[in-house]
Amino acid sequence: MSGYITEEIPAEELTRQIERAREIGDSVRSLVAATVVTDVDDDDLAEARRHIDAATEILERRRIDASFGLRFNSDGRLRNWGNAVEGIRNPIAPPVEFHAEPDHVWSELHLGPQYEGPPGLVHGGVIALILDQVLGNAAVNAGAPGMTGTLTIRYRKGTPLGSLRVEGRLDRTEGHKSFASGTISTADGLCAEAEGIFIMPRWARGLDASRQMGVGDA
Amino acid sequence: MSGYITEEIPAEELTRQIERAREIGDSVRSLVAATVVTDVDDDDLAEARRHIDAATEILERRRIDASFGLRFNSDGRLRNWGNAVEGIRNPIAPPVEFHAEPDHVWSELHLGPQYEGPPGLVHGGVIALILDQVLGNAAVNAGAPGMTGTLTIRYRKGTPLGSLRVEGRLDRTEGHKSFASGTISTADGLCAEAEGIFIMPRWARGLDASRQMGVGDA
Structure with a gap:
């Protein structure tokens, strides 16, 4: 089955990556909630959109496959960052x-x-x-x-x-x-x-x- | 029941608001997808986060209640923008x-x-x-x-x-x-x-x- 990936990321490096993934996931989660309940005017909406689209362009500079998949590391840890419920880097997940x-x-x-x-x-x-x-x-x-x-x-x-x-x-x-x-x-x-x-x-x-x-x- | 709100927004103004809601919703949807599959380095992640947090701060300048609720307009249209499946301004919704x-x-x-x-x-x-x-x-x-x-x-x-x-x-x-x-x-x-x-x-x-x-x- 494709999408089940084995990796060999050094333990310390993986811990660092997890921290970065959680940070960006949490930032986008806050933005998602703010988008639902905002009541700002059109000028502010336009200003916010410029920042959002700029962030998307930066993140799209380099990307992995069509979806995140499941990544098993050699130290036993599993990365399921794209999971819609648990994924720390999936802003849809609470997580x-x-x-x-x-x-x-x-x-x-x-x-x-x-x-x-x-x-x-x-x-x-x-x-x-x-x-x-x-x-x-x-x-x-x-x-x-x-x-x-x-x-x-x-x-x-x-x-x-x-x-x-x-x-x-x-x-x-x-x-x-x-x-x-x-x-x-x-x-x-x-x-x-x-x-x-x-x-x-x-x-x-x-x-x-x-x-x-x-x-x-x- | 609270959260069921009746509004009287002129039809033309509501149409304009719907367009703005769809635009910002779609922008954040693209960002959400990019966040899941990005493979950029830490510097790019940090740069993206600065934009994301700036956008959140702008949207939080003025907000409605704790959640969006259901808003019935006098022209018969229903705003359910916070709905997790249909909400046009809810980035979690496809919509x-x-x-x-x-x-x-x-x-x-x-x-x-x-x-x-x-x-x-x-x-x-x-x-x-x-x-x-x-x-x-x-x-x-x-x-x-x-x-x-x-x-x-x-x-x-x-x-x-x-x-x-x-x-x-x-x-x-x-x-x-x-x-x-x-x-x-x-x-x-x-x-x-x-x-x-x-x-x-x-x-x-x-x-x-x-x-x-x-x-x-x-």
Whole structure:
């Protein structure tokens, strides 16, 4: 499969690159939020656009492939910077940073105005987006990764923009299928629940475990 | 409900504002994609960041509320610029522009590197995000809007980044529940299917139809 790339970046250099990636990702995230809620006049909009287009031109001076892909470094670290949920250099991603426990994964995150659906609430599809990644990571964490086969979300109440907690766990496996579930909640309680079936693709079944892990980046 | 705002913007002025919103939204979209796939050195990254932060500072000179909300104009047009799928001024949104037919809604869209999950493929959660909006809009289009209650996605094969077509239709209603379904496909065939149940919230049941429409912005 193309897009699965092996690299040999010295550990110290990779740490430095991660810092730079996080910085530019965070800068663009702030710009994205400001773009949604700005109320400046046309002159200011035009001035801002000149800066934005100048930045794009600089970043396009040299680029990688059509998309970022998954990059496995020789020191064991995985770069998934283009991932729409976790990618530190993807301004669309909050990014969600997961913590692995023996039997589940979890994260606390903050969603700003760019994730809105109904007024003041997180878009129902954004909830599905994040829960898909949570469940996929729970399967990876339990050593049973796969690509999403089926995903079901049950919305219990509107999820306000702001601070949220997500959790996911692997419930069981059947052959190459992993069954995972998870929740998204605020301090006021449960907002949505998810169940998913993740399937190890045929081409990945012969790979060693460290390479299979990338399969979970659904 | 707060965030549902009625405005009286003269038609010509609103048309002009829409043009400006689309321009700045598109500029930031290009920047987002460039950020994901750039391969420039640290000096260029720093130079780009100076422009990005300058643009953010300009846009933050004056801002609206914590989020954009839904703004109904007296000429019948709805501004949902903050919507994570459709919002023209939300750089996270592709944005998806829907076409309404008598019995279904559809759109053709292009997804760039910022929507990646597995290498070269659309993130499974992004597929759920877009299908949630498609199904919600199908319910609105059929005069039976609601907030997402349950959403189920079945992934048939990996969806490549690039050009896609989405479709959604209302299958039936039961009281305040609307049952909708939809698909996402490429020229090579079906990639994923969705079913959803959309529920008209209690507070919206007394509103006239034009205001209920905003309920579909799931």
